[in-house]
Each structure stands twice: as C-alpha cells, then as structure tokens.
Amino acid sequence: MTTAAVTSRAPSFEALLARPDLAWMGQNTTHLEPPPEVVAALLDSTRRHEFQWYAPALGFEELRELIAADLGLPGRAVMITDGAVGGLHHICTALASGLSRLITTDPGWPWPGRFVALEGVPVTAVGVYSDEAGYRLSAAALAEVIEPRSLLYLIDPLNPLGSSYGRTELEAIVALARAHDAIIVHDCTYRHFADGHTLVAELYPEATLTTYSFSKWLGLAGLRLGAVVGDPALLERLTATPSNPLGANICAQRAAIAGLKVKEPWLRELRATTRRNQRTVAAAVERSGFGRVLVQPSQGNFLAIDISGHGWTADQVCAGLLDQDVFIRSGTYQSPAFGERFVKVSTSVPPAWADRCAAAWATLDPAGPGGPLDQNGAS
Numbered sequence: 001m002t003t004a005a006v007t008s009r010a011p012s013f014e015a016l017l018a019r020p021d022l023a024w025m026g027q028n029t030t031h032l033e034p035p036p037e038v039v040a041a042l043l044d045s046t047r048r049h050e051f052q053w054y055a056p057a058l059g060f061e062e063l064r065e066l067i068a069a070d071l072g073l074p075g076r077a078v079m080i081t082d083g084a085v086g087g088l089h090h091i092c093t094a095l096a097s098g099l100s101r102l103i104t105t106d107p108g109w110p111w112p113g114r115f116v117a118l119e120g121v122p123v124t125a126v127g128v129y130s131d132e133a134g135y136r137l138s139a140a141a142l143a144e145v146i147e148p149r150s151l152l153y154l155i156d157p158l159n160p161l162g163s164s165y166g167r168t169e170l171e172a173i174v175a176l177a178r179a180h181d182a183i184i185v186h187d188c189t190y191r192h193f194a195d196g197h198t199l200v201a202e203l204y205p206e207a208t209l210t211t212y213s214f215s216k217w218l219g220l221a222g223l224r225l226g227a228v229v230g231d232p233a234l235l236e237r238l239t240a241t242p243s244n245p246l247g248a249n250i251c252a253q254r255a256a257i258a259g260l261k262v263k264e265p266w267l268r269e270l271r272a273t274t275r276r277n278q279r280t281v282a283a284a285v286e287r288s289g290f291g292r293v294l295v296q297p298s299q300g301n302f303l304a305i306d307i308s309g310h311g312w313t314a315d316q317v318c319a320g321l322l323d324q325d326v327f328i329r330s331g332t333y334q335s336p337a338f339g340e341r342f343v344k345v346s347t348s349v350p351p352a353w354a355d356r357c358a359a360a361w362a363t364l365d366p367a368g369p370g371g372p373l374d375q376n377g378a379s
C-alpha cells in the first residue's frame with residue numbers, strides 16, 4: 001500500500017475535528033480543562049481587542065523573562081516564535097548556508113530535516129529503534145556521522161519514542177559537537193513531562209539553541225506559540241532578521257504569561273493525569289497480547305507501541321481504533337525506516353479517553369486484522 005493511497009483514504013483533519021466525541025490521542029496535544037487563569041487572560045486580551053495590535057518582534061519582555069526563568073537559563077536571549085516549529089524553521093533557513101549536514105534520529109520529528117533539505121543541506125537520520133540503542137542517540141553512533149559544521153537536531157524527550165537523555169550521555173554528545181564546531185538544536189517541546197531533564201544549553205552554552213513550546217504542556221497548540229533560547233551572540237544570528245518581525249500571536253502571549261505564573265500546580269495535575277493514562281494504556285496493551293510499549297515510563301505525553309509481527313500495518317491499527325472513536329497516529333508519520341512497526345498514543349487527555357483507548361485496543365486481534373477477535377473489519 002503506498003503512502004499516497006493511505007493518505008487519500010485517511011479522513012481529513014476537518015472531518016476528524018467535526019467528530020465531537022473523538023478521543024484526540026494522535027498529536028501529543030493536551031485536552032484537559034486548562035488553568036482558569038489562562039482562559040481568563042485569553043478572554044481579557046480578546047475583550048480588550050488586543051488582537052488589533054502587532055506584538056513586539058521578539059515577543060513581550062515579561063514572557064521572554066518568564067521562559068528563561070522556567071528553563072533556569074537566566075541571561076540567555078529569548079525569541080518568541082509562531083510555535084516551536086516557527087523557530088525551528090527560522091533556525092534551519094537562517095543557519096543553512098554555514099552547515100555541512102543536519103543529523104537527527106529515525107524515529108524523530110521530520111520537519112527540520114525537510115527545512116534544511118530545501119536549502120540543499122544533506123540530512124542523516126541515525127536509526128535508534130532498538131533495545132540496544134536504548135531508543136535514543138548514543139555518542140558512539142553520533143561519532144560515526146558527525147562532521148565539521150554539522151547541526152545536531154536532538155529531540156529530548158524524543159517524540160515519538162518517549163526516551164530522554166541523561167547528563168552523562170549529553171556530556172559525551174557535547175564533547176563531539178564541540179570538537180566538530182557543531183551547533184546543537186535541543187528540542188525541548190516535551191521537557192515538562194519528563195521526570196528529570198538536563199539542558200544541553202548548560203553544557204554547551206556557546207553553540208546550543210533550545211526550542212520551547214506552549215503547545216503540549218500548556219495545551220495552547222492552536223494558538224501557535226513557542227520560543228528559541230540561546231546565548232545572546234548566537235541568537236543574534238536569528239534575531240537580526242526575525243522570522244516574524246510583526247510578532248507572534250498577542251493574545252496567545254497573554255495566555256502563556258498567565259500559564260507560566262501558575263505552572264507548578266498545573267504541571268503536578270498534568271503529569272499525574274498523563275502518567276495515569278500511560279499506565280492504563282500500557283496495561284491494556286500488555287493484557288491484549290498484541291503489541292509492546294517501547295519505553296516505560298515514557299518521558300513525554302505519549303506512548304510508542306510496537307505492533308510488528310502480528311500481520312497488522314500501523315495504518316490498520318489506527319483505522320481499527322478510529323472506528324471506535326479513538327484517533328492515534330501511525331509511526332509512518334515520524335519514521336521512514338521503522339514507521340510500519342509502531343503506533344503512537346498521546347496521553348495528556350481526559351482519563352475517560354484513555355479508558356476508551358484501552359478498551360478499543362482489547363478488540364484488536366493479535367492474529368491479525370480480520371481475525372476472530374476483530375469485530376471492526378479494520379483491514
């Protein structure tokens with residue numbers, strides 16, 4: 001089955017949005033009741049018609065300071081962007097002419113590789129889908145591909161697998177980067193879900209750009225707000241010509257400021273719910289005899305579930321759950337080499353959705369689609 005054939009049969013985004021009862025567990029977005037302070041800030045900004053103004057080119061000063069404080073990186077420069085992806089696109093295009101290669105992982109998040117490829121920069125995606133690799137990039141594997149002036153795009157925690165990097169591993173990676181005059185882009189989109197997290201920026205301040213998102217931990221995906229944080233001299237290379245000189249969404253910035261001010265209680269609740277849902281789905285997978293959760297506990301707000309060896313394609317599994325009002329994602333979106341082997345389930349959602357996902361998973365027949373257990377004709 002070709003990708004084009006699958007894409008053309010998959011329901012459109014709008015069609016999925018029009019299903020009010022759908023458990024939205026495919027995009028690592030957060031669907032819990034937001035902090036009331038965030039909603040109030042958004043409504044207040046809207047009532048005051050702030051949307052009639054542009055925002056400052058690099059974002060509100062208060063927001064930039066709160067982000068640097070949240071990361072524990074005072075004194076670093078912060079540029080507010082249109083989602084983390086806006087920052088990643090800008091990094092990739094602004095720095096491309098000085099790069100020899102982009103190095104990332106497979107599985108990973110494909111967009112930065114595509115952005116630099118448009119500028120003619122070659123991309124190496126190191127395969128990390130194995131128990132031996134620990135589902136993450138090792139310094140030894142990096143040593144085989146790194147070259148002078150590489151850009152290492154390191155996602156941590158790693159979407160879609162849920163692994164993350166310890167300080168010692170990062171130190172070994174940084175030593176290689178330093179020796180090769182490489183830039184590290186540390187994509188920290190899922191940092192707030194991790195049990196513990198080390199910033200590459202602490203180890204390699206002079207050549208690390210940290211990307212930050214409000215889509216996942218604060219649940220602001222549709223408002224499109226993120227940031228790039230870096231040493232002032234390095235960030236200058238990006239801010240000289242900002243990607244969006246008219247400023248990111250002004251109402252979103254008010255909401256983000258409010259969210260950062262109540263982050264402690266919110267994160268406690270968010271993490272507890274996310275982990276609870278991960279345990280629920282993982283237990284269902286275990287009981288079903290179909291599939292294996294790859295990294296536990298996942299350090300992100302998602303689980304990667306290996307489904308290989310049962311006659312199901314990743315798309316068939318997604319279709320089987322969609323029939324039961326549960327939207328999850330095929331690995332093919334994030335991995336050319338391993339995508340058919342796994343699906344991804346997002347877990348920062350209402351517990352009832354996770355329960356539904358668990359119940360739906362139990363109907364997937366380990367003997368394959370169309371087997372005796374499969375009531376849904378998910379093939």
Ligand SMILES: Cc1ncc(COP(=O)(O)O)c(C=O)c1O
Binds near residue numbers: 085109214
């Ligand atoms: C690894 C990674 N980086 C960046 C993004 C984009 O984040 P944002 O919504 O802030 O643009 C995503 C979204 O899924 C992601 O998974």
